[in-house]
Amino acid sequence: MLGVWLYFSLISITFAQDSFQIKGSVVNANTLQPIEGANIFGNGLFSTSSSTGTFTIKNVVEGTYSITISHIGYSSETVSIRVGPKMDTLKVYLRESVTELQDVEVNGKTHKREAQELATVSHTVSKDFLENNRENSLMQTLKNIPGVSTINIGSGQSKPVIRGLGFNRVVVVQNSIKHEAQQWGNDHGLEIDQYGVESVKIIKGPASLQYGSDAISGVVDIQASKLPGKNSFKGEVNMLGETNNDLLGVSTGIQGRKNKWFYRGRLTYRDYGDYKVPADRINYENYIFELHDNNLRNTAGKEADASLGIGFISGNIKSETNFSNVNAKNGFFANAHGLEVRSSSIDYDSSNRDIDLPYHKVNHFKITNNTTVGIGNHTLQLDLGYQNNHREELSEPVPHGYMPTPPDSKERIFDKNTYTLNIKDSFSPYQRHDVAAGVNLEYQDNNIGGWGFLIPAYNRFTIGAFAYDQFEVHQDLHLLGGLRYDYGALESKSHYDWYSSTVNNSDGSTSYIYLQRAKNKTLDFGNISASLGISYIHKNTTYKVNLGKSFRMPLANELASDGVNYHMYRYERGNLDLDPESSYQLDLDIDHTTTSFSFGASPFVNFFENFIYLNPTSNYYETLQIYEYTQSKVFRAGGEIRASTTLLKNLQLDASAEYVYSRQTSGPKQGFTLPFSPPLAGLFSASYQFKDFLFLGKPQVRADYRITAAQNEIVPPEEVTEGYQVLNMSFTAQMNLFKSAKPFDVRVKLNNVLNTHFYDHTSFYRLIDVPEPGRNLSISVTIPF
Amino acid sequence: MEFSTKYFYIAILILVVSSCTTDENADKDEQKPTIDINYDEGFPQACSQVVRGETYSFKAMVSDNAELASYSLDIHHNFDHHTHDDQDGECSLDPKKTPTNPWIFIENYSIEGGLTNYEIGISLTIPHNIDTGDYHCSFSVIDETGWQSRTSVDIKIIE
Numbered sequence: 001m002l003g004v005w006l007y008f009s010l011i012s013i014t015f016a017q018d019s020f021q022i023k024g025s026v027v028n029a030n031t032l033q034p035i036e037g038a039n040i041f042g043n044g045l046f047s048t049s050s051s052t053g054t055f056t057i058k059n060v061v062e063g064t065y066s067i068t069i070s071h072i073g074y075s076s077e078t079v080s081i082r083v084g085p086k087m088d089t090l091k092v093y094l095r096e097s098v099t100e101l102q103d104v105e106v107n108g109k110t111h112k113r114e115a116q117e118l119a120t121v122s123h124t125v126s127k128d129f130l131e132n133n134r135e136n137s138l139m140q141t142l143k144n145i146p147g148v149s150t151i152n153i154g155s156g157q158s159k160p161v162i163r164g165l166g167f168n169r170v171v172v173v174q175n176s177i178k179h180e181a182q183q184w185g186n187d188h189g190l191e192i193d194q195y196g197v198e199s200v201k202i203i204k205g206p207a208s209l210q211y212g213s214d215a216i217s218g219v220v221d222i223q224a225s226k227l228p229g230k231n232s233f234k235g236e237v238n239m240l241g242e243t244n245n246d247l248l249g250v251s252t253g254i255q256g257r258k259n260k261w262f263y264r265g266r267l268t269y270r271d272y273g274d275y276k277v278p279a280d281r282i283n284y285e286n287y288i289f290e291l292h293d294n295n296l297r298n299t300a301g302k303e304a305d306a307s308l309g310i311g312f313i314s315g316n317i318k319s320e321t322n323f324s325n326v327n328a329k330n331g332f333f334a335n336a337h338g339l340e341v342r343s344s345s346i347d348y349d350s351s352n353r354d355i356d357l358p359y360h361k362v363n364h365f366k367i368t369n370n371t372t373v374g375i376g377n378h379t380l381q382l383d384l385g386y387q388n389n390h391r392e393e394l395s396e397p398v399p400h401g402y403m404p405t406p407p408d409s410k411e412r413i414f415d416k417n418t419y420t421l422n423i424k425d426s427f428s429p430y431q432r433h434d435v436a437a438g439v440n441l442e443y444q445d446n447n448i449g450g451w452g453f454l455i456p457a458y459n460r461f462t463i464g465a466f467a468y469d470q471f472e473v474h475q476d477l478h479l480l481g482g483l484r485y486d487y488g489a490l491e492s493k494s495h496y497d498w499y500s501s502t503v504n505n506s507d508g509s510t511s512y513i514y515l516q517r518a519k520n521k522t523l524d525f526g527n528i529s530a531s532l533g534i535s536y537i538h539k540n541t542t543y544k545v546n547l548g549k550s551f552r553m554p555l556a557n558e559l560a561s562d563g564v565n566y567h568m569y570r571y572e573r574g575n576l577d578l579d580p581e582s583s584y585q586l587d588l589d590i591d592h593t594t595t596s597f598s599f600g601a602s603p604f605v606n607f608f609e610n611f612i613y614l615n616p617t618s619n620y621y622e623t624l625q626i627y628e629y630t631q632s633k634v635f636r637a638g639g640e641i642r643a644s645t646t647l648l649k650n651l652q653l654d655a656s657a658e659y660v661y662s663r664q665t666s667g668p669k670q671g672f673t674l675p676f677s678p679p680l681a682g683l684f685s686a687s688y689q690f691k692d693f694l695f696l697g698k699p700q701v702r703a704d705y706r707i708t709a710a711q712n713e714i715v716p717p718e719e720v721t722e723g724y725q726v727l728n729m730s731f732t733a734q735m736n737l738f739k740s741a742k743p744f745d746v747r748v749k750l751n752n753v754l755n756t757h758f759y760d761h762t763s764f765y766r767l768i769d770v771p772e773p774g775r776n777l778s779i780s781v782t783i784p785f
Numbered sequence: 786m787e788f789s790t791k792y793f794y795i796a797i798l799i800l801v802v803s804s805c806t807t808d809e810n811a812d813k814d815e816q817k818p819t820i821d822i823n824y825d826e827g828f829p830q831a832c833s834q835v836v837r838g839e840t841y842s843f844k845a846m847v848s849d850n851a852e853l854a855s856y857s858l859d860i861h862h863n864f865d866h867h868t869h870d871d872q873d874g875e876c877s878l879d880p881k882k883t884p885t886n887p888w889i890f891i892e893n894y895s896i897e898g899g900l901t902n903y904e905i906g907i908s909l910t911i912p913h914n915i916d917t918g919d920y921h922c923s924f925s926v927i928d929e930t931g932w933q934s935r936t937s938v939d940i941k942i943i944e
Contacts, residue, residue, distance in 0.1 A: 399884075
């Protein structure tokens with residue numbers, strides 16, 4: 001968010017004897033109207049801007065001064081100026097957003113303070129972080145947060161992973177509505193336009209209490225965008241180019257507000273070619289795939305997103321309705337689809353931008369309404385959501401097993417509608433108690449199509465009720481306790497093969513049968529979640545302890561799948577007797593922050609009573625290995641540490657490390673880890689801010705050095721992955737090309753500076769020995785208007 | 786309220802230590818079985834030609850560090866050139882064609898007795914009435930832990 005620009009200029013001349021005079025003016029650059037009543041103060045200096053926005057400070061002795069400019073509605077900024085003869089004209093751009101209605105609480109607590117008092121371990125990511133770390137997808141951007149990693153499918157798609165768990169064990173929430181797609185799928189990526197995102201709250205730990213089923217390992221909560229200021233309009237255009245996959249992207253957003261009505265809109269388009277890897281060939285088992293020009297054949301993609309929000313705010317009511325549509329098409333590596341090696345007559349190398357078979361396309365449409373009403377002591381929040389996720393996987397029709405050559409390329413079609421209703425009431429029944437209670441309802445209707453079968457069609461209804469209380473023992477000690485009950489019903493629909501299979505009967509005869517892959521079945525589940533935590537703030541240090549129980553309802557594929565996944569060379573068998581997963585976790589968190597130094601540690605211990613695991617068995621079904629959904633006890637422990645310091649005045653150093661230990665302590669894979677376990681990793685960053693140079697404001701250079709240990713902890717069919725070290729560099733600055741206009745934001749980023757050849761253990765393509773992308777230069781320009 | 790930070794640090798220390806206690810890696814089977822057709826009796830070798838109506842013994846050597854569990858043989862047509870084998874050298878393929886009555890052989894077998902070495906031997910008569918042309922022959926083997934290995938060979942069925 002660009003916020004309102006505060007244009008502040010100081011013009012100082014005139015001197016008598018050895019005292020000088022500072023003159024300046026404070027202007028709102030957006031409207032170019034002067035701002036009255038801004039406070040200007042520092043080292044015995046004080047002034048207030050007049051109705052024309054100007055101010056004067058007289059009788060200033062020669063020297064260097066630190067001056068702070070502040071005004072309600074704008075965050076204050078401190079500038080350093082040299083007062084003396086021939087003073088330079090100083091321009092300071094202050095970027096800050098307008099405070100949202102909900103932020104203005106009676107006690108005036110900041111978000112930061114609120115987060116400190118809350119016993120749950122969370123991490124809020126600002127827009128600045130998102131912009132400075134921007135990668136090809138939202139989750140890749142968030143990867144620099146310790147404890148967060150991704151499962152990447154090529155260069156443009158990724159799935160969130162928190163502390164080693166992903167798929168349906170991490171909930172993604174946008175505008176308070178759970179994002180529902182085909183999260184269980186190996187080659188599914190998150191369908192969210194990262195350009196529309198202003199702030200993300202990441203919860204590392206069990207959060208079913210507030211978020212219901214699936215929030216077992218963590219939550220990526222994409223916060224509602226901030227409210228635009230009264231009578232404001234602003235917009236931005238962002239352009240991005242990348243060399244590795246020849247990406248061109250443009251995103252433009254506007255937002256405005258009259259008095260009570262506000263709106264925002266955004267359009268994003270991205271188009272990229274095959275990505276390049278630092279290898280001439282891929283060696284997978286005994287196969288060798290020669291690569292043309294280092295291009296990972298057919299991994300090109302494109303994405304077109306649009307969103308529109310309209311809102312109303314008046315008195316105690318705030319309501320916003322958002323419409324969004326994300327549409328993407330991504331190619332899959334042509335030489336091997338999943339684990340299956342494929343030959344084709346398609347001329348993949350004629351262009352690195354075309355998307356041939358196999359590919360997938362996905363469209364995610366979403367309408368959400370968030371309404372907040374204040375009635376006396378109560379704040380009532382109502383969230384309504386409708387989502388449609390339509391995903392198609394297309395590949396060249398090839399006969400498999402008893403299946404003859406299919407008629408077309410539509411291998412799998414998923415069409416899922418999700419309806420959500422959340423009601424929450426927050427109130428303070430007694431002093432020192434903040435209570436929230438609510439109900440979440442969700443209905444899913446999942447349909448399937450295509451000639452390949454993996455999961456059955458199903459309907460699912462869930463309802464959950466919760467209540468929690470935050471109790472302020474004293475101003476630095478807070479307790480949080482809550483309880484939740486969920487009920488869910490899942491109705492799977494029967495499915496028969498469209499072709500007949502040969503079945504050898506016990507009496508020696510042979511029949512040809514259309515096999516049934518899924519049955520009509522209704523299952524229901526109930527579960528209790530709970531959380532109890534404490535937060536203690538002592539000077540600059542915050543301590544937290546939280547114990548939580550979370551759960552996850554089994555998915556339709558875990559319960560009822562009975563089909564062949566040819567691309568993975570496996571037959572997947574569900575289990576109708578699966579219980580909901582339940583997990584207990586103890587989290588600790590220490591954060592010590594002073595102005596020049598900060599340190600944090602967040603260890604955890606976690607125990608799953610019945611982790612649902614797709615177990616590779618030692619048996620075959622029609623020559624394909626049988627993988628069976630089973631439940632086992634799992635113990636996990638680990639955590640993150642982080643430290644940062646401002647060593648010199650302009651030099652900032654950050655270091656962080658993350659580690660997760662996982663063990664299955666029962667079941668057929670006792671002693672083994674869990675699939676896609678991220679290895680021990682550390683990230684070291686150094687950034688240096690230079691003085692303004694020519695037309696460049698706040699030029700900053702940053703180096704990120706990621707060191708990842710080998711991952712020797714594997715389960716079939718994974719392979720051990722070597723450790724690696726990779727260096728990324730970036731340069732950011734504001735460009736003041738035109739004096740009257742707002743400065744452009746420029747970012748030049750060089751990923752994998754040394755073109756290092758390495759494997760990411762949690763990448764989808766790791767199984768077929770495809771290395772990570774090679775060197776990539778990206779240039780991004782954001783032009784505000 | 787008095788709150789001793791010391792206990793907090795001790796608790797964290799215990800957590801860190803407990804999470805880094807010794808691994809039970811030693812007795813974990815992390816090795817895939819192997820599968821081999823490149824020996825004198827191994828059959829079929831890459832680019833082999835087999836005749837309709839004749840009987841052949843399909844042979845491969847499999848081995849594992851711990852315990853072999855099961856194996857499979859899959860023979861299907863490659864008239865559409867959808868894939869290729871993983872053996873050295875390329876076999877010449879006939880032009881693409883539409884199957885009318887292609888041969889499909891799909892069978893699983895188990896290996897009893899906790900063996901670590903085993904020779905697969907499957908005696909098969911190539912049916913008379915099936916389409917001739919390019920076929921694909923895939924062996925695979927799984928060990929007791931669930932590790933799998935596969936190998937596949939291009940063959941040609943002739944009159």
